[in-house]
Amino acid sequence: MKIKINVATDIVVKPIIAEAIIETGTLLNISQAHINSTKGEITADVPEDDFGKFKDALTSRGAEVSVLDKPILRDEDECVECGACISVCPVKVFTFGEDWSVNLDEENCIQCGTCIEMCPHSALTLEH
Ligand code: SF4
Numbered sequence: 001m002k003i004k005i006n007v008a009t010d011i012v013v014k015p016i017i018a019e020a021i022i023e024t025g026t027l028l029n030i031s032q033a034h035i036n037s038t039k040g041e042i043t044a045d046v047p048e049d050d051f052g053k054f055k056d057a058l059t060s061r062g063a064e065v066s067v068l069d070k071p072i073l074r075d076e077d078e079c080v081e082c083g084a085c086i087s088v089c090p091v092k093v094f095t096f097g098e099d100w101s102v103n104l105d106e107e108n109c110i111q112c113g114t115c116i117e118m119c120p121h122s123a124l125t126l127e128h
C-alpha cells in the first residue's frame, strides 16, 4: 500500500525512518522524497500487514503518516483524453484503451507531479 510520511524540520535530520524499519522489520520502498528547509515529505510503499506497526513506530517519533488511496486524482469533467500524460509518466499510470480513451491505474503513481504540469486542462491533482 502507498503511504505518505510527513516530517517537520526539527526531526527531518533524525534517522526516524531507519529506526522504524529496524524496529518493525518493515520492507519499505521509497519512491519519492522531497526535503526542504520547512518540511520533509516522503512517498513509499509498505506491505499492508506491516502498516499499523510501522505507522505507530513513525508517529511515536513525531512523523505524520497517511494512506494514499488514490495518489493521483483526475477530474473527469476537465480531462479531454489528449494523452499528454501518457508519455510523461515514468511508471505508466496512464494508458490508451482500445477505444483511445485514457485509462488510469492510480495505484502505481509515485506522486512525481510531472503529469500535472503537462496536463493542458489542469485535470490532475495529487492526493495529500
Ligand atoms: S493530459 Fe490531462 S487532459 Fe490530457 S489525457 Fe491526461 S488528464 Fe486528460
Ligand code: SF4
Pocket (backbone or CB within 6 Å): 072, 088, 089, 090, 091, 092, 093, 094, 108, 109, 110, 111, 112, 113, 114, 115, 116
Ligand atoms: S504524478 Fe508522476 S507517477 Fe503519478 S501519474 Fe503523474 S507522472 Fe505518473
